[in-house]
Amino acid sequence: ADSPILYDQLGGKPGVTKIIDDLLTHVLADKRINPIFANANIPHLKMMLVEQVCAKTGGPCTYTGESMAEAHKGMNINSAQFNALVEDLQMSFADNNVPIGAGNKLLAILAPMKKDVDHK
Ligand code: HEM
Numbered sequence: 263a264d265s266p267i268l269y270d271q272l273g274g275k276p277g278v279t280k281i282i283d284d285l286l287t288h289v290l291a292d293k294r295i296n297p298i299f300a301n302a303n304i305p306h307l308k309m310m311l312v313e314q315v316c317a318k319t320g321g322p323c324t325y326t327g328e329s330m331a332e333a334h335k336g337m338n339i340n341s342a343q344f345n346a347l348v349e350d351l352q353m354s355f356a357d358n359n360v361p362i363g364a365g366n367k368l369l370a371i372l373a374p375m376k377k378d379v380d381h382k
Pocket residue numbers: 295298299301302303304306307310311314326327328329333334339343344345347372373375376379
């Protein structure tokens with residue numbers, strides 16, 4: 263039986279790039295969390311997120327950015343803010359007709375990173 267690579271289910275490089283673009287559009291419009299991104303380098307952040315999602319979903323990429331604890335140090339992110347970002351990601355999944363199963367698989371990959379993002 264085939265065991266589809268999640269990266270391919272997400273549409274490969276163009277699919278993941280579009281999902282991340284739309285995620286950032288929702289995040290930057292989301293008053294609950296957009297102040298946290300006021301000084302962010304958005305093009306660089308998008309590049310790092312595409313690379314990280316590609317690497318974590320079986321795509322042909324190596325993540326070259328900072329560790330999650332290092333990247334979010336001093337931001338003191340809480341669970342409500344983390345959940346807000348997850349909702350923005352789910353909106354991006356909907357925008358891009360990502361199959362529910364594939365979206366849930368990506369969320370399951372990201373969930374364990376919460377401890378490294380929150381309260382750093
Ligand atoms: C599983 C959840 C998350 C993942 C996978 C993630 C991933 C990343 C990555 C890959 C970077 C770039 C690191 C680098 O430049 O080397 C980053 C930076 C950043 N993240 Fe997250 N993040 C998550 C959650 C959050 C949340 C919940 C917030 C705020 C609500 C947030 C705010 C930021 C900000 C402000 C930056 C810095 C951007 C900059 O200074 O240019 N992140 N994150």
